Amino acid sequence: MENGADHLHKGKRKKLLRGLQRISSSPSLRRFGRARSSSSPYSSTNALSCVSLTSSPSPFGQPSSSSSYFSHIPSSDLSTAPTSIAPSPSGELSWLSGDESGLPIRKIEHPLTGAITVSLPAEFRKKKTKFNLWGSMPSEIKIRVLSFLSPKQLVRASRASKDFHHMCFDGQLWTCFDASKFYQEIPAGSLAKIIEAAGPFVKDLNLRGCVQVEHYNHSEALVKACKNLTTVNLEGCRNIQRTTLHSLLKTNSQLISLNLTGLPSVHLTTCKIISRDCPQLESFNVSGCKEVDARGIRFIVEGCRKLRDLRASAIRGFGDMDTAKAIFETNNLEKLALSGCTDLTDAAFRMMILGPDPEFDILSGKPLVTPRKLRHLDLTKCSRLTENSVKSLADMVPDLEALQLSGLTHVTDAALEPILASVPRLTHLEVEDLNELTNTLFSQHLVKAPCAPRLEHLSISSCENIGDTGMLPVFQHCTGLKSVYMDNTRISDLVLAEAATMVRQRSLRKPRQSSLPVATLNLVIYDTNHVTWAGVLQVLSTNAELLKPRASDKSNVVVVDDSTKQPAPLPAEIITMKCFHTWQMTVNEHTRRVLKGDLASANALAKKWVDHMQTTEEAGFGGRRRRRRAREAQQNLDAEGVNGIAGGGRRRAATTGSVCAVM
Amino acid sequence: MGLAYNTYLTGPNIYGCKNCRSHLSNYDDIVSRNFRGQHGKAYLFNNVVNITTEEPTERNMTTGRHVVRDIKCRGCGETVGWKYDKAFEKSEQYKENKFILEAELICEVE
Numbered sequence: 001m002e003n004g005a006d007h008l009h010k011g012k013r014k015k016l017l018r019g020l021q022r023i024s025s026s027p028s029l030r031r032f033g034r035a036r037s038s039s040s041p042y043s044s045t046n047a048l049s050c051v052s053l054t055s056s057p058s059p060f061g062q063p064s065s066s067s068s069y070f071s072h073i074p075s076s077d078l079s080t081a082p083t084s085i086a087p088s089p090s091g092e093l094s095w096l097s098g099d100e101s102g103l104p105i106r107k108i109e110h111p112l113t114g115a116i117t118v119s120l121p122a123e124f125r126k127k128k129t130k131f132n133l134w135g136s137m138p139s140e141i142k143i144r145v146l147s148f149l150s151p152k153q154l155v156r157a158s159r160a161s162k163d164f165h166h167m168c169f170d171g172q173l174w175t176c177f178d179a180s181k182f183y184q185e186i187p188a189g190s191l192a193k194i195i196e197a198a199g200p201f202v203k204d205l206n207l208r209g210c211v212q213v214e215h216y217n218h219s220e221a222l223v224k225a226c227k228n229l230t231t232v233n234l235e236g237c238r239n240i241q242r243t244t245l246h247s248l249l250k251t252n253s254q255l256i257s258l259n260l261t262g263l264p265s266v267h268l269t270t271c272k273i274i275s276r277d278c279p280q281l282e283s284f285n286v287s288g289c290k291e292v293d294a295r296g297i298r299f300i301v302e303g304c305r306k307l308r309d310l311r312a313s314a315i316r317g318f319g320d321m322d323t324a325k326a327i328f329e330t331n332n333l334e335k336l337a338l339s340g341c342t343d344l345t346d347a348a349f350r351m352m353i354l355g356p357d358p359e360f361d362i363l364s365g366k367p368l369v370t371p372r373k374l375r376h377l378d379l380t381k382c383s384r385l386t387e388n389s390v391k392s393l394a395d396m397v398p399d400l401e402a403l404q405l406s407g408l409t410h411v412t413d414a415a416l417e418p419i420l421a422s423v424p425r426l427t428h429l430e431v432e433d434l435n436e437l438t439n440t441l442f443s444q445h446l447v448k449a450p451c452a453p454r455l456e457h458l459s460i461s462s463c464e465n466i467g468d469t470g471m472l473p474v475f476q477h478c479t480g481l482k483s484v485y486m487d488n489t490r491i492s493d494l495v496l497a498e499a500a501t502m503v504r505q506r507s508l509r510k511p512r513q514s515s516l517p518v519a520t521l522n523l524v525i526y527d528t529n530h531v532t533w534a535g536v537l538q539v540l541s542t543n544a545e546l547l548k549p550r551a552s553d554k555s556n557v558v559v560v561d562d563s564t565k566q567p568a569p570l571p572a573e574i575i576t577m578k579c580f581h582t583w584q585m586t587v588n589e590h591t592r593r594v595l596k597g598d599l600a601s602a603n604a605l606a607k608k609w610v611d612h613m614q615t616t617e618e619a620g621f622g623g624r625r626r627r628r629r630a631r632e633a634q635q636n637l638d639a640e641g642v643n644g645i646a647g648g649g650r651r652r653a654a655t656t657g658s659v660c661a662v663m
Numbered sequence: 664m665g666l667a668y669n670t671y672l673t674g675p676n677i678y679g680c681k682n683c684r685s686h687l688s689n690y691d692d693i694v695s696r697n698f699r700g701q702h703g704k705a706y707l708f709n710n711v712v713n714i715t716t717e718e719p720t721e722r723n724m725t726t727g728r729h730v731v732r733d734i735k736c737r738g739c740g741e742t743v744g745w746k747y748d749k750a751f752e753k754s755e756q757y758k759e760n761k762f763i764l765e766a767e768l769i770c771e772v773e
Contacts, residue, residue: 180671183668184668208671209668209669209671211666211667211668211669212666236669236671236685238683238738261684261772261773262683262684262685285773287684287772287773288683288684288772311773313770313772314681314684314770339770339771340681340770380771381770461696462696462704487696488696488697526693526694526695526696527695527696527697578691578693581694581695581757582757
């Protein structure tokens with residue numbers, strides 16, 4: 001048997017070495033399983049990531065036939081020497097264990113199952129045919145597989161073969177062509193080729209930032225190919241030529257959404273073409289196109305009856321009464337953005353809202369005009385508007401959800417009061433820079449308005465008269481707030497404390513979404529002279545405070561059951577803040593720890609910060625100033641600070657440098 | 664020079680050049696809005712994109728001596744503000760390597 005053993009050694013070794021293959025560690029390979037002839041390494045549930053034996057121990061030693069299962073091992077040169085091998089399974093194993101020092105193979109432990117199967121003899125074995133997985137798939141499935149690739153990957157894959165090339169440029173894959181992700185990397189020629197190949201299948205074309213689209217030839221391809229576009233975004237394609245643009249618009253009559261922001265080639269003729277050839281247009285953005293003026297907008301409004309979303313920021317000539325009349329008559333607009341339209345006059349705006357010669361009810365003074373369908377109105381920095389026209393919005397826009405009046409510096413309380421009373425659906429209100437607004441607008445009118453509980457976003461930056469008297473009631477009543485921008489106002493720590501209480505109380509009322517805290521209120525409070533680190537600390541501590549039933553809370557939803565010794569739950573809702581820049585890093589770190597649920601380390605951080613702030617303050621005139629600021633904050637509640645701001649602010653500026661740097 | 668591509672920012676509130684509407688910075692990058700420039704209000708930003716910088720000069724501002732360089736929009740070449748290179752007072756050093764954009768020269772874009 002020794003000769004046989006030697007022979008066994010050599011022949012077996014060759015076959016084993018030939019049969020070596022690397023197996024990936026993913027268990028999915030097991031699914032490639034034809035039935036192995038016996039327990040192979042694959043039958044174990046452990047993932048294998050190493051070189052392994054392919055042959056399976058079998059009494060008839062079928063390494064040649066078992067290795068023929070793997071198509072990459074040529075079975076032709078394996079000698080039929082199985083008959084010389086006749087060990088038992090255990091004998092085979094023992095051979096393996098005995099000889100492993102001589103073979104460059106790592107032995108793997110695997111359980112041998114009891115059943116040893118034998119492969120079919122040659123005549124009954126099916127002929128091994130070439131199985132072309134990809135080729136035999138129906139093309140619909142191929143397209144579906146390719147649809148998961150990004151445009152860049154598709155272009156790369158198209159180089160594999162002619163067949164692939166044909167498939168990758170199949171129009172169905174390119175219905176939504178979004179070049180804004182790779183606009184910097186693709187040359188104009190390739191862009192043109194892809195669009196030409198995709199042709200009439202492209203429905204959604206986004207070429208934002210593609211300044212390379214300029215050459216006459218390349219853009220011609222674009223125009224000739226795309227006939228069925230519904231959404232087009234050409235923002236920033238500043239080199240696109242007027243003729244190209246016009247041809248594109250003429251051939252695509254199904255356009256629904258068009259974005260031509262910042263293109264210098266858009267002008268009156270373009271607007272006329274749009275109004276004539278794109279009747280389905282619903283959303284149109286022509287902001288920043290310097291060659292367009294309000295007459296063009298008039299054509300579009302009159303021609304595209306379905307227009308709902310019009311963004312014409314920074315367009316000249318809105319003092320034109322005909323345009324205003326056209327906007328009034330269409331009454332289909334839901335979003336109107338006219339920010340930066342400095343030509344917009346009071347008279348024109350009144351015409352837009354009330355129309356020519358509106359009648360007023362004799363008794364109540366309310367306009368007898370059909371209400372507008374406006375939901376979002378943006379009049380930022382239309383500096384010619386005064387309260388005479390802004391107050392015409394009252395009772396005319398019942399569906400209004402977002403109102404942006406930032407930068408209209410001459411608007412006073414009197415204009416906003418009636419508006420707030422008549423917009424029950426308002427969620428966003430921006431009144432930055434309106435420094436004539438006073439606290440009564442907020443404390444009396446906003447809190448009593450029907451929109452108060454629904455208000456989500458409020459921005460009063462740079463409203464220098466607003467302080468605690470106005471904002472404390474806001475935080476008490478507007479329980480739906482998600483973000484409040486209060487920089488450059490007179491608010492103080494008391495407002496922060498009130499905000500923290502409000503968030504805590506509203507989180508107790510609602511069912512929890514998850515066990516970790518969620519940031520639901522964002523406060524912007526830099527540049528406020530009366531907010532001290534103590535106020536910020538108060539918010540941070542409330543964020544990191546475990547929920548316990550407090551005597552002041554009305555609701556008894558959360559009860560810590562002592563008998564079961566459950567830990568008190570984490571707060572459900574917390575506040576994020578943008579505050580004075582030197583504290584910002586501490587605040588961010590604290591918030592990050594609370595969001596992870598790690599309240600202990602958050603509290604430790606807060607304590608360290610307190611120590612740090614106290615030592616730095618005591619280093620200067622700290623103690624006295626802190627007490628004085630606390631007193632001033634209290635004074636602000638009684639009387640709007642006459643002496644408070646200037647003195648404290650200036651002194652604080654000397655140490656912290658947070659106040660204006662005048663050039 | 665080759666084609667100059669603009670960078671586009673994401674976020675709810677983006678400030679851009681008033682002239683050509685190239686994106687400049689985000690609302691989240693504001694450090695303070697309490698600054699004054701030649702044209703009125705100005706904001707201090709952490710990071711600004713799509714700009715070219717000029718040569719640094721030394722200027723005396725109300726808060727002290729600083730070394731600043733003007734910044735211009737890359738799309739249209741209009742000056743939009745300046746960048747602080749160096750502040751000589753210790754309390755002003757937080758402004759170093761941050762950008763000032765003047766409110767009159769920028770606008771809010773979608």
